[in-house]
Amino acid sequence: MNDITMRRAIKWTASSKTDVGCVREINEDSVLSDTSLGLWAVADGMGGYEAGDVASNMIVESLAEIENKKSLADIVDTVEDKLIEVNTHIQEYSDVMCNNQTMGSTVVSLVIRGRLGACLWAGDSRLYRFRNESLQQLSQDHSQVEELIEQGFLKREDAAAHPESNVITRAVGACEDIFVALNVFSTQIGDTYLLCSDGLHNAVSTEEIVNCLKEPDVEQSTQKLLSHALENNASDNVSVIVIRGEADRVTNTA
Numbered sequence: 001m002n003d004i005t006m007r008r009a010i011k012w013t014a015s016s017k018t019d020v021g022c023v024r025e026i027n028e029d030s031v032l033s034d035t036s037l038g039l040w041a042v043a044d045g046m047g048g049y050e051a052g053d054v055a056s057n058m059i060v061e062s063l064a065e066i067e068n069k070k071s072l073a074d075i076v077d078t079v080e081d082k083l084i085e086v087n088t089h090i091q092e093y094s095d096v097m098c099n100n101q102t103m104g105s106t107v108v109s110l111v112i113r114g115r116l117g118a119c120l121w122a123g124d125s126r127l128y129r130f131r132n133e134s135l136q137q138l139s140q141d142h143s144q145v146e147e148l149i150e151q152g153f154l155k156r157e158d159a160a161a162h163p164e165s166n167v168i169t170r171a172v173g174a175c176e177d178i179f180v181a182l183n184v185f186s187t188q189i190g191d192t193y194l195l196c197s198d199g200l201h202n203a204v205s206t207e208e209i210v211n212c213l214k215e216p217d218v219e220q221s222t223q224k225l226l227s228h229a230l231e232n233n234a235s236d237n238v239s240v241i242v243i244r245g246e247a248d249r250v251t252n253t254a
Contacts, residue, residue, distance in 0.1 A: 010189055011248035012112060014040060015222040018239040021199050022230060028052035029197050029239040030060040030105075037068055038112040039075070042125050042239045044197040046171065047094075047103025055090050055105040055173050062086040063109065072113040072184070079109055079120050080180050083172055090173030104173030108139055108195050110243065112187055119183045122170045125239075126201055129185075130192040130213040135206060138183050142170035192221070193243040199236035203229040218242045 016033040020026065028045035030053075043059040045052025062082045069075035094103045106123025119127045124141040148154035172178055192213050201209075204225060212224040221242045229238045 007115075008189060009248040010115070010187065010191075010245040012038065012243055012245050013218050014241060014243040015218040016040075016239075016241040017222050017226050019226055019230065019234075019237065021234040021237050023233075023235045024237055026053060027237045028056055028105075029199070029237040030056035031239050031241060032060045032063050032109075033241055034064070035243075037066065039063065039066065039079070039109065040193075040195055040241050040243060041107060041109035042195045042197050042241060043105045043107045043172075044123065044125050044199070044237065044239070045103075045105040046168075046174075047098070047101060051094070051098055051101065051103035052105060054093065055103050056107075058086050058090055058093070059083070059105055059107050059172055062089075070113070072111065072116045072118055075111050075113065076118050076120065076182065076184075079111060080182075083107065083120070083122070083180050084178055087172050087175075087178040091176070094173070102174060104171035106142075106168060106171050106197070110193055110195055112243075115187055117185055117187045117193075119185075120180050122172055122178060122180055123168045125195070125197050128194040128196075128209070130194065130210065131188070131190065133210075135210050135213070138185060140181070141168075142181070143168050187245060189245055189247050191245045192218075193241075194225075195239075195241040195243075196225075197237060197239040199234050199238035200225060200229050200240055202236065203232045203234040203238070213242070218244050 030043045032041040043056035045056035106125045108121040108125040121139045127139045215221040225240045
């Protein structure tokens, strides 16, 4: 009897870590890992000393206020509303406390309800899915180089060396309006999801990421990913959340 004939519930386990990295003086990343709510997020702040830290913390604190929603549509709507709300709050903070200097934060979030998941994001923090020995990026970077790749002006293998590789085109708090991207997908037993800031994916190769996600324990996967980034002299803050789904119990198919 397989997973198709008997719909087995999925139990999700998660591990998260964040580190200042090898160059920066402060950590402007913030992470949220709430397995009971089925909500995880990584925010990567920007805007100079302390401003980025404030922006990313405002995002995570706002998302942490969300109460449990049974349906995927309800929690997706709530996450989007929170990000739009905090976009305004960051701009207000910048006006009053930072002499209107640009500040903001990328964000990538994952919500899971049953056999469906959704990624909501703005910027270049990423969500990956590791399934059947294959790694797939479920978010798409909001960045200058990604636009050049999409337009055919730049090869993906040349993106890392491009002079505008660190220029993002969307972030919470950076503009008056924020447009949150959405990707909805199926989940299944054995899936492993990775949320990370660019400090991780710029320092660790795809091959290294895959090898780390093959670890049987999410704590080991998370620690190995962080260790690889630091060993590779990560030039930015590094944040990692690993979530894995395993069979919980057997339920009847509706």
